[in-house]
Amino acid sequence: MTNDPTTSGDRSAPNNPSGSDDPGAPTIPSEMNILGDRLLPVPHPEHEPYWSALRAGELRIQRCTACDSLRHAPQPMCLKCRATDHEWALMSGRGEVYSYVVTHQPTNPAFRDKTPFATVLIQLEEGPRLVSNLIDVAPDHIEIGLPVEVVFHPVTDDITLPLFRRAVS
Amino acid sequence: MPTPDRVAVAGIGETDYSRDSGRSELTLSLQAITAALDDAGIDPTEVDGLMTWAVDTSPEAAIAENLGVRDLKWFGQINQAGNVGAALVASASAAIRAGLAEVVVIYRGVNGRSGRRYGSGAVTSRRGQGPGAFTEPFGMLTPQHGLAMTAQRRMHETGTTSRQFGMVAVTERAHANRNPRATFYDRPLTIEDHQTSRFIVEPFRLYDCCLETDGGGALVLTSLERARSLRQPPVEVKAAAQFAYAADREYIDTAAKYLGPRLWAQAGMDPSDMDVAQIYDHFAPFVVFALEDYGFVDRGEGGPLVESGGIAWDGGLLPVNTSGGHLSEAYLQGMNQLLEGVRQARGTSTAQVPDVGASFVDTGIGTGAVIFGPDHR
Ligand SMILES: [Zn+2]
Numbered sequence: 078m079t080n081d082p083t084t085s086g087d088r089s090a091p092n093n094p095s096g097s098d099d100p101g102a103p104t105i106p107s108e109m110n111i112l113g114d115r116l117l118p119v120p121h122p123e124h125e126p127y128w129s130a131l132r133a134g135e136l137r138i139q140r141c142t143a144c145d146s147l148r149h150a151p152q153p154m155c156l157k158c159r160a161t162d163h164e165w166a167l168m169s170g171r172g173e174v175y176s177y178v179v180t181h182q183p184t185n186p187a188f189r190d191k192t193p194f195a196t197v198l199i200q201l202e203e204g205p206r207l208v209s210n211l212i213d214v215a216p217d218h219i220e221i222g223l224p225v226e227v228v229f230h231p232v233t234d235d236i237t238l239p240l241f242r243r244a245v246s
Numbered sequence: 247m248p249t250p251d252r253v254a255v256a257g258i259g260e261t262d263y264s265r266d267s268g269r270s271e272l273t274l275s276l277q278a279i280t281a282a283l284d285d286a287g288i289d290p291t292e293v294d295g296l297m298t299w300a301v302d303t304s305p306e307a308a309i310a311e312n313l314g315v316r317d318l319k320w321f322g323q324i325n326q327a328g329n330v331g332a333a334l335v336a337s338a339s340a341a342i343r344a345g346l347a348e349v350v351v352i353y354r355g356v357n358g359r360s361g362r363r364y365g366s367g368a369v370t371s372r373r374g375q376g377p378g379a380f381t382e383p384f385g386m387l388t389p390q391h392g393l394a395m396t397a398q399r400r401m402h403e404t405g406t407t408s409r410q411f412g413m414v415a416v417t418e419r420a421h422a423n424r425n426p427r428a429t430f431y432d433r434p435l436t437i438e439d440h441q442t443s444r445f446i447v448e449p450f451r452l453y454d455c456c457l458e459t460d461g462g463g464a465l466v467l468t469s470l471e472r473a474r475s476l477r478q479p480p481v482e483v484k485a486a487a488q489f490a491y492a493a494d495r496e497y498i499d500t501a502a503k504y505l506g507p508r509l510w511a512q513a514g515m516d517p518s519d520m521d522v523a524q525i526y527d528h529f530a531p532f533v534v535f536a537l538e539d540y541g542f543v544d545r546g547e548g549g550p551l552v553e554s555g556g557i558a559w560d561g562g563l564l565p566v567n568t569s570g571g572h573l574s575e576a577y578l579q580g581m582n583q584l585l586e587g588v589r590q591a592r593g594t595s596t597a598q599v600p601d602v603g604a605s606f607v608d609t610g611i612g613t614g615a616v617i618f619g620p621d622h623r
Binding site: 115116117118119120121124149150151175176177178179180181182184185188191193194196197198207208209210216221232238 | 373374375376377378379380381382383384385386387388391394395396398399402444445446447448449
């Protein structure tokens, strides 16, 4: 995972499908407008390591230090062994599309100019599932099982979101 | 005095269903309650229990004050979402069996169209907070989005088609066309209408989605013994159960897979004993999934059942949502399904199934279900 705070725009996963000079710039088809203003998350203090990892260009998921189970979204207790101690484990960033939906009728002003847009459920290769968006696949080309990899999309100084793109490897 | 071991619905009531009620949710609740008490032949002063949806705005004390309840012994709200109807029936029944109250009214009144609209996320959005921090920034804003995610994956795994979902909507509309209370009483729907309707959140098309409704409903529960001396033939609560997930959401199975076995065991019945079913149809695909996960049919067979007329009131293997359901009657989130389940057990539905011995009501795709039955003495 790259970790380059000097890169402006999206910090990308190691491979660069666009082949452009800027290895940090994901290719976004012109008809896609999934980036841009967003409904911002309000991070809970207990989840700060998740958000700071994203700012640093890493996808880290909560892992129970007693039994090694991964869990997402974060929870205070491991449902497998009831331990509360946990760490934030580095993910490969690779996964596949487990399911997806396409919003045609927006219900929130933050998405009003983006329809139709797809929200995807990514199954990470390590197991957990993550809600996200694909930055380089138009909604009518998304398929369940599509291999994807994470890209990091800063939206404010504090918030970087994990988005995904078609995997190259 | 021994406590009663059997509980019955003695009365049901509802308001008109509209897009703009012009009254408060409290007024709608009170009007539905007085209609239900009148149906039962019970004086409002005899009510000693009140239960409602925690997401609503009409607290028990305000109801008691308006009804002139003298001694409110049992009251409470169940806090999840719209899907707590069966849980309220289970809780009210338990209170009556325990002798904590004699006449418990389950009620709600909602301005779901003119007021707080569920489809907008106004009720459910966490505004990026809590678990919403991990979903809402990506456009997953309403319950509809999570359900559509499940539906898409399930279509992929079982081969169920949008056309089969459409036949749920078409069948329910035909039921609503017999029901003068229904919002879409005078509007037919064809499968072509469904298949050409716009997507809202794909794979959900417009006619896969429930209505938004202003209205109220109420049920009066009391002991079966007392109900036998009242105005209406009693409808017994044969079983009532609730369920919440205790594990990670898988986005594929519905809660019906987990609640089903427990409900059938409680009732001493199995799915083939059900003569008619009301199923929480916030979105048409979930009728198909509930039919499969409760065990009415095998996984993947719900779509073919629907497509072959299997849920139609006249001759279907299991008639479903005989008042028109949330898609075509009204969206009172399980309340109108409970009312119709009681009507089927009484024999008074506008799409009455003959000889109903067991009337099944799901109030949240496996998060709660009730089995009503006529009083066989
Ligand atoms: Zn653990």
